[in-house]
Each structure stands twice: as structure tokens, then as C-alpha cells.
Amino acid sequence: MERNEEKNATIDAYISGFPPAIADRLTKIRETVAKAAPDATERISYQMPTFWFEGNLVHFAAFKDHIGFFPSPSGIAHFRDELIAYSVSKGTIRFPHDQPIPYDLIARITRFRLEENVARAASKANRGG
Numbered sequence: 001m002e003r004n005e006e007k008n009a010t011i012d013a014y015i016s017g018f019p020p021a022i023a024d025r026l027t028k029i030r031e032t033v034a035k036a037a038p039d040a041t042e043r044i045s046y047q048m049p050t051f052w053f054e055g056n057l058v059h060f061a062a063f064k065d066h067i068g069f070f071p072s073p074s075g076i077a078h079f080r081d082e083l084i085a086y087s088v089s090k091g092t093i094r095f096p097h098d099q100p101i102p103y104d105l106i107a108r109i110t111r112f113r114l115e116e117n118v119a120r121a122a123s124k125a126n127r128g129g
Contacts, residue, residue, distance in 0.1 A: 011042050011049040022062050025101055029060050029067065032103045036110035054121040057113045066094040067101065071109045074116060079109055 015026045026049070033051050034040070040053040048061040048070070059070040066087075073090050076083065082105055087094040095101045 009044060011044065014044065014049055018062055022067075022097065025067060025097075026060065026062055028103060029069070029101065029106060032106050033058055033060075033110045036107040037114045040114070051110070053114060054117040057117060058110055063094075066096045069093045069095065069106060069109075071113050072116075075109045075113050078112055079105065 011030060015023050015030070018026065030042075030049060034042075037051055037053055037057055040051040040057055043050050043052055045052075045056065046059060048059040050059045051057040056072070058072075058075070059068075061068050061070075070092055076088055076091065076093060080088075083093060
């Protein structure tokens, strides 16, 4: 599912370009992340919907056979035991289109990433940088 970068200047535009079943899943991921990180801002980064707070929190995107969720390598490492049922790589979790999406897990990963970003920003501020 190739996306036209110009048409995807917003998350709404990105999601609207998919068939309804995929768009519904993307919308639910968006809502889940927004609820878990209510002060985060939305943007398109790396041509994907992205949530940002003191740095990138998570990205997500639809592909031919799955939805990719990108919580950084630390997000995957921290939840490794809960991700056994999914195909993962260093920075990506793949949720197949024909399987339920674990929205609760997405929320917990997002909150973990939020805590990481806040701690990193506080550490940086304490160092004077």
C-alpha cells in the first residue's frame, strides 16, 4: 500500500487513503495512543503517523499484510515477552491484518515510551543541555 507523500500531510489524510477495515484499525491505534499520551502532538514523520512528546514516541503505518507499530528498540525490548505472538524486529512490531490488534498492549508501550522520553528530557535539562 504505497502512499503519496503530498496527500499524507496529516494523519487524517493518511488514514483516509486506506480501505475502511484498515482505516478503522489505524483510527483505533491513533485513539489508543492519544489516550495513553494525551499531551503528545501528532505529525507525519518518515511518511508515517507519529506521536511526539519530548521526541518521537511511536509511529504506525499500514502495509500490504500488516500494520507496523514502531515504538523504538527500547519499547520492543521492554515488552519482548508479551510480543512473542507477533513478528518483531529491532524497532518494529507487525500486527497482521487477519488478527486482532492488542490495543491494551499498544497503550502500555506508549506510556512506557512517554516515561522514557520525559526521563531523558529531564536528564538532559539537569545536565544543562
